[in-house]
Amino acid sequence: MNFNERVYRVVSWIPRGRVLGYAGVASLLGSPRAARQVGWALSALENDRREVAARVPWHRVIRSSGQIALQGEPGRGLLQRALLEEEGVLFNGDRVDMRRFCWDFLREDLLVRLRELERS
DNA sequence: CGAGTGACGGACG
DNA sequence: CCGTCCGCCACTC
Numbered sequence: 001m002n003f004n005e006r007v008y009r010v011v012s013w014i015p016r017g018r019v020l021g022y023a024g025v026a027s028l029l030g031s032p033r034a035a036r037q038v039g040w041a042l043s044a045l046e047n048d049r050r051e052v053a054a055r056v057p058w059h060r061v062i063r064s065s066g067q068i069a070l071q072g073e074p075g076r077g078l079l080q081r082a083l084l085e086e087e088g089v090l091f092n093g094d095r096v097d098m099r100r101f102c103w104d105f106l107r108e109d110l111l112v113r114l115r116e117l118e119r120s
Numbered sequence: 121c122g123a124g125t126g127a128c129g130g131a132c133g
Numbered sequence: 134c135c136g137t138c139c140g141c142c143a144c145t146c
Contacts, residue, residue: 033140035128036143064128064130077127
């Protein structure tokens with residue numbers, strides 16, 4: 001499985017209504033400093049097969065600053081923002097409030113483990 | 121094999 | 134809270 005496919009897999013794990021920075025995706029892949037490659041992989045999505053692109057929520061990956069990438073290109077940037085807002089992600093000016101909407105997968109995992117512990 | 125290329129990020133002033 | 138600079142690394146040619 002090449003790098004792009006691993007990116008797509010991880011991105012598909014981001015829940016509705018949450019976002020993740022490019023570096024966050026890279027960290028989940030085990031290459032915490034490969035943020036730019038994550039962006040490169042997502043840009044390749046548009047040339048990819050439609051079935052592949054359809055199951056990858058690419059819009060949930062944004063800059064760690066909270067801004068969406070490629071604001072220069074009106075079409076895509078606006079689409080990404082619209083898709084996020086549709087999921088309940090709120091913008092403060094031109095950026096997402098990362099403290100509220102960034103997917104904290106670590107905390108999520110800990111909560112699951114705690115619940116299992118209480119049940120036993 | 122080496123240089124070029126980014127949907128990036130963090131450091132710094 | 135800006136704008137800039139530079140390191141990063143998978144991929145291409």
